[in-house]
Amino acid sequence: MHSSGQTLNGSEIFFECLRRENVEYIFGYPGGSLLKVYETLYDVKDIQHILVRHEQGATHMAEGYARATGKTGVVLVTSGPGATNTVTGIANAYMDSTPLVVFTGQVPSTLIGNDAFQEADIIGITRSITKHNFLVKDVKELAITIRKAFFLANNGRPGPVLIDMPKDILNASCAFNWPETVEIRGFKPTIKCHINQVEKAAHKIAKAKRPLLYIGGGVISANASEELKAFAIKKNIPITMTLQGLGAFPGNHPLSMGMLGMHGTYWANQAVNTCDVLIAVGARFDDRVTGKIETFAPQAYKIHNDIDPTNVDKNVKVDLPIVGDAKHFLAAILEEMPEKLENLEPWLAEIQTWREKCPLTYTADDKDLRTEFVIDEVSKQTAGNAVVVTDVGQHQMWTSQYYIFNNPRSIITSGGLGTMGFGLPAAIGAAFGIKDRPVILFCGDGGIMMNIQELVTAVHYKTPIKIFLINNSYLGMVRQWQELFHKEKYSFTDLSDSNPDFVKVAEAFGCKTFMADNPDTARDAIKKALAYNEGPVFVDFRVVKKDMVFPMVPAGGSISDMLLARLNPKTMV
Amino acid sequence: MKHIISVLVENKFGTLNRVANMFSARGFNLASISIGETEDPEFSRMTIVTHGEDQIISQVVKQLNRLVDTVKVTDLTRQPHVERELLLMTLKLSKTQQHEIFELINVFKGKVVDIKQKSITIEVIGSPDKINTTIDIFKPYGIKELSRSGAVAIHRGE
Numbered sequence: 001m002h003s004s005g006q007t008l009n010g011s012e013i014f015f016e017c018l019r020r021e022n023v024e025y026i027f028g029y030p031g032g033s034l035l036k037v038y039e040t041l042y043d044v045k046d047i048q049h050i051l052v053r054h055e056q057g058a059t060h061m062a063e064g065y066a067r068a069t070g071k072t073g074v075v076l077v078t079s080g081p082g083a084t085n086t087v088t089g090i091a092n093a094y095m096d097s098t099p100l101v102v103f104t105g106q107v108p109s110t111l112i113g114n115d116a117f118q119e120a121d122i123i124g125i126t127r128s129i130t131k132h133n134f135l136v137k138d139v140k141e142l143a144i145t146i147r148k149a150f151f152l153a154n155n156g157r158p159g160p161v162l163i164d165m166p167k168d169i170l171n172a173s174c175a176f177n178w179p180e181t182v183e184i185r186g187f188k189p190t191i192k193c194h195i196n197q198v199e200k201a202a203h204k205i206a207k208a209k210r211p212l213l214y215i216g217g218g219v220i221s222a223n224a225s226e227e228l229k230a231f232a233i234k235k236n237i238p239i240t241m242t243l244q245g246l247g248a249f250p251g252n253h254p255l256s257m258g259m260l261g262m263h264g265t266y267w268a269n270q271a272v273n274t275c276d277v278l279i280a281v282g283a284r285f286d287d288r289v290t291g292k293i294e295t296f297a298p299q300a301y302k303i304h305n306d307i308d309p310t311n312v313d314k315n316v317k318v319d320l321p322i323v324g325d326a327k328h329f330l331a332a333i334l335e336e337m338p339e340k341l342e343n344l345e346p347w348l349a350e351i352q353t354w355r356e357k358c359p360l361t362y363t364a365d366d367k368d369l370r371t372e373f374v375i376d377e378v379s380k381q382t383a384g385n386a387v388v389v390t391d392v393g394q395h396q397m398w399t400s401q402y403y404i405f406n407n408p409r410s411i412i413t414s415g416g417l418g419t420m421g422f423g424l425p426a427a428i429g430a431a432f433g434i435k436d437r438p439v440i441l442f443c444g445d446g447g448i449m450m451n452i453q454e455l456v457t458a459v460h461y462k463t464p465i466k467i468f469l470i471n472n473s474y475l476g477m478v479r480q481w482q483e484l485f486h487k488e489k490y491s492f493t494d495l496s497d498s499n500p501d502f503v504k505v506a507e508a509f510g511c512k513t514f515m516a517d518n519p520d521t522a523r524d525a526i527k528k529a530l531a532y533n534e535g536p537v538f539v540d541f542r543v544v545k546k547d548m549v550f551p552m553v554p555a556g557g558s559i560s561d562m563l564l565a566r567l568n569p570k571t572m573v
Numbered sequence: 574m575k576h577i578i579s580v581l582v583e584n585k586f587g588t589l590n591r592v593a594n595m596f597s598a599r600g601f602n603l604a605s606i607s608i609g610e611t612e613d614p615e616f617s618r619m620t621i622v623t624h625g626e627d628q629i630i631s632q633v634v635k636q637l638n639r640l641v642d643t644v645k646v647t648d649l650t651r652q653p654h655v656e657r658e659l660l661l662m663t664l665k666l667s668k669t670q671q672h673e674i675f676e677l678i679n680v681f682k683g684k685v686v687d688i689k690q691k692s693i694t695i696e697v698i699g700s701p702d703k704i705n706t707t708i709d710i711f712k713p714y715g716i717k718e719l720s721r722s723g724a725v726a727i728h729r730g731e
Contacts (some may be wrong), residue, residue, distance in 0.1 A: 127591055128598045132641040135586075186583060186644045310635040313628060564710065 004178055010139045010170035011040040012492060014103070015047065017146040020178055023047055023074050025065060025432050027058040031078020032118055033105025036170045039083035050432065050461065053453040055082050057425040059089020060451065063098045064429030067412045068387055068439075070223060072153050073098065073429065078105040080118030083164075084125065088419055090160045091129040095416025097221060099158035102130075108168040109137065123164050140174040144179050151182045156189025157308040158221055158382045179496050189307060193324030193332055201279070201320055202336035207361035208277035208301075210347045211237050214260065214289075217244030217415070218282015218306060219326045225249065225408040226332035228281070233335060238351055240268040242283050243396075243415045251384060257351065261289040262553050263397040266358035266564065269551070271351050272297050273559040275453075280304045282326040285315040286416070287555075295558035305329040337350045358463040358551070358564055360401050369518050369543045371395055371470050374526070376518075378468065379439060381526055386438045387412065387430050389465075391423030391447035394476040399442050399547045421450025424467065428454060431463045438466060438530060445471040445499055455509035459538040466529045466539040467511070469502055472545045480548045484563070496545075506538035517542040575604070576630050577656060577726050580619040580637055581645040584610060588642045592619065595640060601625065601633050605723030616644065620725045622701070653729040659722040660697045660704045661686070665715035675712055681707050692717060700724075 001009055002016050014037060018026070026049045030038045031193075041049055052058040055077045073093075083104040093100045107116040123135050132152050135144045137146055142165070205211050219228055225248050232239050232255055234250025239249045240260040249256050249375040257268040272278070278300035283289070290296040293316055302318040304311075305326060314322040322329060362372035375398050378386070384406040390413040392395040405411055412430055414422040427441035448469055458465055473496035482490050503513045512532055516522040522541060531538045552563045576636065589608055596603040603620040611618050623633055637646045639725065649656075664674060666688070678695055681703070687694035693716045697707050701724050708719065 123587065124590070127587070127594050184641060308639070310632065310639050313637075317628070483716050488611060 004176060006176050007173050008176045009036070010142055010165070011037040011178050013139070013142050013174075014146070014165070014170070015040055015044050016176060017143050017178070018047055018074065020287060021072070021146070021150045025050055026074045026076050027052055027061040027065075027429065028076030029055050029058060029078065029082060029132070031082050031105060033079040033107060033167045034076065034170075036167070037076070037105070040206075040212040041195045049076070050457065052425070053071045053456050054451065055085035056089050056421070057451050057454040057457065059100065059102065060091065060419075060422050060425035061429030061432075061454075061457075062100050062102075062390060063089065063093050063096075063431045064412050064426030066098050066100060067426070068409055068430035068465065069433035070409065071433070072150055073100045075102040076098060077103070078118065079107055079122075080120045082118075083122035084120050087125060087129070088417075090126055090162065092400040092414050092417040092419045093160040093421060094129045094131070096414065097158050097217065098160065099154040100160040101146075101153050102160060102162045103168075104162060104164050105323075106135070106164045106166040107473050109166040110168070112166065113276070122162065126162050130162050133162040133164065134162045136166065136169050139169050142169065143177060144182075147179050147182050148184060152184065152187060156187070157218075160446045175185055185371060190309070190323045191307070191325045191328060193305065193322045193329045195332065195336075197322045198332045199336050202333055202338065203233070204277055204301055204303065204320070205237070205279065205333070206338045206341050209342050210275045210343075211277040211279065211344070212271050212275035212300070213237050214242075214272070214278055214280045214283055215239055215245040215248050216242045216281065216283025218406050219245055219248040219330075220282075222282060222307070222326040223408070224282075224327035224330050227327055227334070231330050231334040234334065235341060236348070237279075238271060238348060240271065242286070242452045243400055243411070245283065245411060246400060247408045247410040250406045251404035252406055257355075258506065259400045261286075262291065262550050262555070263400065263551065265355075265360060265401070266551050266562065267351055267354035269553065269559045269562060270354045274350070275300045278302045280306075280318070281329060282306060284311040287315070290316060291553045291561075292556055292558045295560075318533075364519060366519055369522055369541060370518065371398050371472070371541075371543045372521055373443065373519055374468065374470065374541050374543065375399055377523055377526055379403040381530060382438060382440070386410070386440045387434050389413065389423050389430055389439065389441045390425035391441075391443040392418045392420045393444045393447065394480065394547070394549050395442045395444050395470040397477075420444075420447040423447055424451050425454045425457075427465045427467070428458050428463050431465050439464070440468060442468050442470055444476060445469060445473060445495060445502065446475045448502070452505070455506065455511060455536065455538075459510040464533040465536050467506070467536060468526075468529070469538065469540050470543055471499075471540055472501055472504060472543050472547065474545055476547070477549070479546070480525060483548070484552075485554070502538070502540045506540075511536045511538040513537070514539045515542070538542055574624065575624070576623050576625065576633075576650045577648050577654070577724060578621045578623065578634065578637070579647045579726055579728075580621060580643055581611070582617050582619055583642040583644065584615055585642060589619070590619070591640055591642060592621075592637065595636055596623075599632070599636060601629065605721075606695060606726050607723040609725075614681075620723070622724050630694045647725055647728070649673055649726050649728065654726050655729060656700050656724050656726040658699055658701045658704045658724045660719065661694065661708060662697070662708070662711065662719040663692050663694045663717040665712060667695045670714055677710060681710075685705070
């Protein structure tokens with residue numbers, strides 16, 4: 001470690017700052033503008049650089065790592081195409097509020113604006129998908145800028161921050177000064193909730209006959225699971241979670257109703273429809289949750305706690321906004337709650353009748369393999385304690401339904417942006433952060449091809465991820481919408497003639513592989529995959545082709561429009 | 574409803590772009606935007622004129638606050654404030670209408686900033702409403718070109 005006051009060049013300052021931010025891993029890819037940084041990196045031993053095969057992979061890996069650990073993910077890429085390749089990953093992190101700091105190389109300051117080789121205006125490009133971004137114009141500003149970037153990324157509502165570093169800045173020298181404190185005039189997030197508002201909420205909840213907690217990813221970001229458990233269990237209030245909120249409360253607890261929304265459980269959606277007080281915590285009333293705004297929780301007095309004031313009254317007008325950190329809110333509300341509540345047993349009993357009326361089920365036979373079975377089986381074999389990463393599509397929704405998440409930071413999925421190709425790199429990133437629990441990827445045969453190159457990264461670093469390919473030879477979710485809403489015009493969603501032999505592909509990359517096409521072989525393959533820890537294991541689950549995810553509330557629909565099963569049962573094979 | 578929002582921002586490159594970009598990315602209406610350095614060179618003040626229902630305006634204000642480079646956001650609409658806009662306008666000048674034009678310039682407390690054989694350039698300062706009226710009244714005389722600054726506004730002192 002270098003000491004303060006010592007003269008260092010820009011790239012030495014860069015690593016010195018990362019050290020002080022306790023960075024363990026950098027996900028990166030070298031290039032012309034970063035040669036000086038990689039020259040310095042050659043002798044850096046205390047920060048591990050993970051070489052990816054595409055810069056998009058680096059951003060998703062950093063996100064997987066950040067989501068699994070709660071730390072800030074760090075990305076390092078070169079200028080021009082290196083920088084533009086990170087755009088999807090940055091947008092994904094922005095939508096799902098994941099703390100990242102993305103460092104991009106830039107052409108020398110004197111050439112900026114001249115259409116220089118490998119120049120891109122990445123500051124302009126990423127303005128609307130970052131919390132903030134910086135162009136470093138003077139080496140003396142580098143340390144404070146990095147300090148500010150980490151501060152911004154993981155304070156308030158987390159998100160990605162980008163720092164663009166021109167080549168000449170990385171070569172220039174100055175006295176290194178690490179700012180112990182950081183002050184940003186325009187950034188003052190409200191952490192503590194207004195206590196009067198919390199009191200009001202407590203009184204409303206105490207009088208409620210049908211209260212319901214609607215929990216989002218903000219509870220996970222705030223590490224507020226313990227506070228949530230204490231509040232909900234003590235007050236006996238049922239809980240539904242968003243896709244990003246799953247795991248905030250144990251899925252196997254009787255108060256948990258699983259996910260709400262488009263592919264939420266029947267009973268969770270009925271409860272939303274019927275509740276008289278809705279307590280939204282760290283959730284943002286996304287359209288995939290609300291469906292038709294006018295009919296969302298129509299009887300409920302709505303309380304909304306979120307750290308980001310822009311989330312309040314954005315989609316749904318609420319009755320009681322409470323801006324602040326979820327951890328603070330949940331601790332404060334428990335304290336403010338009067339001892340005596342309404343008797344909630346009739347409400348819980350009503351929920352139970354819905355649960356019994358329309359449980360999540362699938363028909364299993366011993367011939368055909370269904371995704372629901374695979375996920376259910378993985379959930380059982382891992383006792384709900386794995387870190388589960390998904391890609392985007394049907395398998396993602398089935399994961400939300402059939403994997404029972406018992407711990408926070410256990411589902412890592414692209415919710416807001418819905419990025420196919422997110423899963424594989426995110427799983428690799430998560431596995432760098434989590435060594436004591438299995439990291440499992442569910443990914444479709446469409447999505448796996450969108451970042452398949454990262455198999456090299458997993459093999460090279462012997463990352464023990466379990467890649468469970470849900471292979472139905474279709475872009476299944478799009479196919480489902482085509483069947484339900486687009487006159488069965490299966491336009492460009494059938495991949496059966498064009499998909500490669502995935503087992504061979506994975507073998508060529510150096511993965512351990514298995515194939516399963518019925519429940520017996522699947523059960524066995526899962527067992528073997530979970531036992532294999534020498535590197536990545538890839539299982540090609542050849543599932544039925546035309547299965548559909550139910551329940552489903554069609555986009556923009558109300559709970560009353562919920563589809564519970566296929567209208568015209570057809571063969572799924 | 575029209576709203577006038579005053580935003581104190583960090584005087585850094587790209588701040589105007591961040592603000593304008595936020596309006597377009599979120600589909601907010603942006604009628605005018607003007608910006609200049611304040612008494613402290615570290616800050617600039619932006620005056621934004623926008624239209625929308627209360628719920629939209631509340632989102633506009635929150636989204637502006639959320640930008641890291643904005644230091645203070647004030648919706649002046651319902652507070653005592655002074656609002657001014659500068660109009661520069663070049664008119665056709667003909668012998669027959671010369672007197673009328675000069676009289677009107679006086680009525681609007683305008684100034685002649687340039688005069689040529691066939692044209693006259695004037696400046697008028699006033700509320701955006703007054704500027705609208707000025708333009709309407711001068712239209713029949715033949716406007717060759719005009720340029721408006723957009724509104725700037727400030728709180729009334731105590």
